[in-house]
Amino acid sequence: MTMRPVFDWKLGSRALQLGKKTLVMGVLNVTPDSFSDGGRYFDPRRAADHALEMEAAGAAIIDIGGESTRPRGAREVPAEIEIGRVAPVLKRLGGRLRVPISIDTRKAAVARIALEAGAAIVNDVSALNADPAMAPLVAARKCAVVLMHMRGGPADHMKFAHYRDVVSEVETFLAARARDAICAGVSPSRIILDPGLGFAKQARHSLALLGALPRLCALGYPILVGASRKSFVRATAGADPAAIESATAAVSAIAIAAGVAIVRVHDVASAVAAVKMAAAIKSSKGGG
Numbered sequence: 572m573t574m575r576p577v578f579d580w581k582l583g584s585r586a587l588q589l590g591k592k593t594l595v596m597g598v599l600n601v602t603p604d605s606f607s608d609g610g611r612y613f614d615p616r617r618a619a620d621h622a623l624e625m626e627a628a629g630a631a632i633i634d635i636g637g638e639s640t641r642p643r644g645a646r647e648v649p650a651e652i653e654i655g656r657v658a659p660v661l662k663r664l665g666g667r668l669r670v671p672i673s674i675d676t677r678k679a680a681v682a683r684i685a686l687e688a689g690a691a692i693v694n695d696v697s698a699l700n701a702d703p704a705m706a707p708l709v710a711a712r713k714c715a716v717v718l719m720h721m722r723g724g725p726a727d728h729m730k731f732a733h734y735r736d737v738v739s740e741v742e743t744f745l746a747a748r749a750r751d752a753i754c755a756g757v758s759p760s761r762i763i764l765d766p767g768l769g770f771a772k773q774a775r776h777s778l779a780l781l782g783a784l785p786r787l788c789a790l791g792y793p794i795l796v797g798a799s800r801k802s803f804v805r806a807t808a809g810a811d812p813a814a815i816e817s818a819t820a821a822v823s824a825i826a827i828a829a830g831v832a833i834v835r836v837h838d839v840a841s842a843v844a845a846v847k848m849a850a851a852i853k854s855s856k857g858g859g
């Protein structure tokens with residue numbers, strides 16, 4: 572198991588310790604069309620209840636999103652509609668969650684509302700590229716930010732799934748986006764990088780990136796991995812939902828062993844079990 576440096580990830584007035592053990596980020600899609608749970612948490616009350624359930628199951632962060640980015644058929648959602656989806660959930664959650672909230676959006680208008688409602692992390696799948704107002708907002712609000720690798724937008728990213736060397740290209744992109752964020756005033760201690768599994772990537776590209784996680788961890792920033800239920804998992808493990816969940820947990824275990832800081836998953840309990848097993852193995856020290 573790779574040894575990692577410990578980062579204190581600054582979240583406004585809070586900090587999360589990254590690097591000691593992998594944190595589990597629970598996915599809350601407040602969308603009618605997300606690929607695995609579209610429509611399930613579209614009702615704000617059900618969404619807020621699910622956030623609390625994920626916290627109780629051991630999630631260290633809840634990631635709330637109001638726009639699907641699934642590879643086939645995702646439509647760009649106007650900011651007002653995205654706000655109309657996430658704001659009532661944030662309002663319901665106000666003060667009820669102990670763990671930080673992350674807002675999964677590419678739009679500054681959505682991020683601004685979420686930060687005002689108490690979110691501490693902006694999870695931007697465009698790595699601050701989609702909206703010129705996003706980098707200044709993140710810098711000014713001193714929130715943490717996830718910079719993810721993708722090409723194109725939610726509707727067309729699979730058109731760009733062509734690489735000579737996917738690992739080097741993703742590495743170069745992420746290092747450049749981190750540099751640009753720092754130039755825009757974002758503190759390096761608030762940056763986390765994500766290879767963007769399934770975004771502008773064929774299954775073989777996502778698998779190659781998972782195989783190269785120790786190399787990505789060596790970029791010097793905490794790494795987040797989002798493999799949960801994605802099509803490359805289905806393509807490898809089969810379409811049976813139980814097989815997809817087990818295979819997702821297996822990917823989480825591999826990511827944990829490689830030293831990633833955060834795994835983003837729908838089924839929090841199985842990822843938390845993987846984290847516990849990894850911690851037990853790490854502390855076993857020979858077992859004598």
Ligand code: HH2
Nearest residue numbers: 600605606639640641717719765768797
């Ligand atoms: N994956 C999805 C959405 N947001 N954010 C980060 N940082 N990393 C990811 O891998 C990632 C992400 C897609 O998954 P999901 O939210 O379940 O689906 P949808 O986009 O259809 O809502």
